[in-house]
Amino acid sequence: MDSTSNENTPASRVKAADGISVRCWGTRGSIPSPGPDTTRYGGNTTCLEVCGADQRIIFDAGSGIRPLGLDIVEKGPNAIHIFLTHFHWDHIQGFPFFSPLYDPEDSIKVIGPKQKDIDVQNLFAGQMGPIYFPVPFSVVAAVMEFEHLNEGSYEVGEFELDVMRVRHPSFVIGYRIKVAGRVICFIPDNELDGTVYDLEPGFDKRIVDFVGDADLLIHDSMYTEVEYPKRLGWGHSTFEQSLRLAKEGGVKRLLFSHHDPTRTDYEVDALVAKMREAAARSGSGLEVGAAMEGIDYTLERSK
Template identity: 55%
Template sequence: MDQVSPATTIDTGQERSAIEAACWGTRGSIASPGPDTVKFGGNTPCLEVRVRDGRRFIFDAGTGIRPLGVNMMEEAGTPDAVVFLTHFHWDHIQGFPFFQPLYHSDASIRIIGPNQAHADIQKLFVTQMASINFPVPFAELSAKKEFSNLDGGAWEEDGFCVRAMRVRHPSFTVGHRIDYDGVSLAYIPDNELAGERYDVEKGWRKRLVDFLGDVDVLIHDAMFTDDEYGSKLDWGHSTFGQTVELAHEAGAKKVLFFHHDPCRSDQELSEIVDFHRVQAAARGYSVEIDAAAERDEIIG
């Protein structure tokens, strides 16, 4: 969590927050390294949340989990973690076979993801590492691994609470809300707020707003401009404007645009953030707006 940027640090009213959070990957769909993505990052989704007692929780295993794993291996102690997955699209699991703690025989890695038509999560990763896809087999991962499902409801351990809610995205995809010691953070990387194709129950929008109620930081899918969205309807992602409206409606203190389009340059994204800050101020919204940037401390 180096390269701390005060611009994206939330003031929790405490001297130091009970948790620290940073994104190791912010990009959607496919990794996009290069000179145009230095500021916001080119790695695909991965969020790290650390509790002051040392526990580490990770959300999604996009390519950003690779450098996070390297960082973990350099620390003292065993590189244990609980990894929550929102879904199994490539951009959210591609870093998994490169997560070094999985090759550490003393490490304990728990992997918790949504149920995909009763597909066993471990089998999904065995398939990802089948020889036609990857040179090293799953059997080489010597860490102690446990796999379980979280489709909705809450998972809690020593005060650290993760709630899951189904969102509007192809396959069974969830978003997460984290609450710990008065600090809250929501992570919804892939979610189409508009569109008609999703089989979610009536009242979904209201339930989502309630789920996110008064959250300190909302990290949310914001892949398209209004102009771009016309040709990307039903692709599973939201616009910047839709995301700001959701954050305002839910009473979020801060919203971070996430799942950046692989073609979006740092310059374009900065201009989009500025535009939406002006728009939100004109509407009297109090929500703070920024775009998630790789390695920036979000809560700390």
């Protein structure tokens, strides 16, 4: 990991030719929050793109997937994989506005965790019912396919994905993505210190192993330590908790994400500065920052 460009914009972007490009198209939690206070870290809800040599894969379909869809229309490719962590609004609300849906040349595979007996197609397409949205799912022109992924692993092109159930209301997963000798972990919604979840024992060790030695970890850091006591059981972590996880897992670079909708850019800056000091004090060599919309985080291929 080796470079971060602050100058890329969706219009000027050139795919990293020799590296793996990780772009956050949405970093906000809960609800889009555009406005002058959030221009730098971004107001769109969760969406991540990982580009390898000749393929891109997408994680979550928050409002950030809308501009990503325009980029795909312009540059391709037309075979698209969308992996979902779960079905809360802020992770699926951009889907009806994803332009490739309406192009018969496109094929879109949506992979995510089944919720009890409700399958992914019903969960994902249900938000396009007439009460919620004017355009019915039947208008979708792309070739659609849906698949369940609640545990285990999945391979697509040069990407190998492992998933793990995390602490968040409903059945929610995080992803560990292996590509070109690098590891990226994407866990946008997860309460590290929560106690109210119906999970198998041993979660605290499993999650440390899951993120172990990752080159890049993007983790839920919605709250401050002051805010958290009033949000117990809401399914989110603090900046400090994410930092602890990254240190325990030997992660190389941590990006705080799922920013609270009320968090201003200046507040995020101040929290990141504090976390950088804490990381430096620990002598771990861990690099920390806050996920920023529209930025490419590039990792060099190690194989």
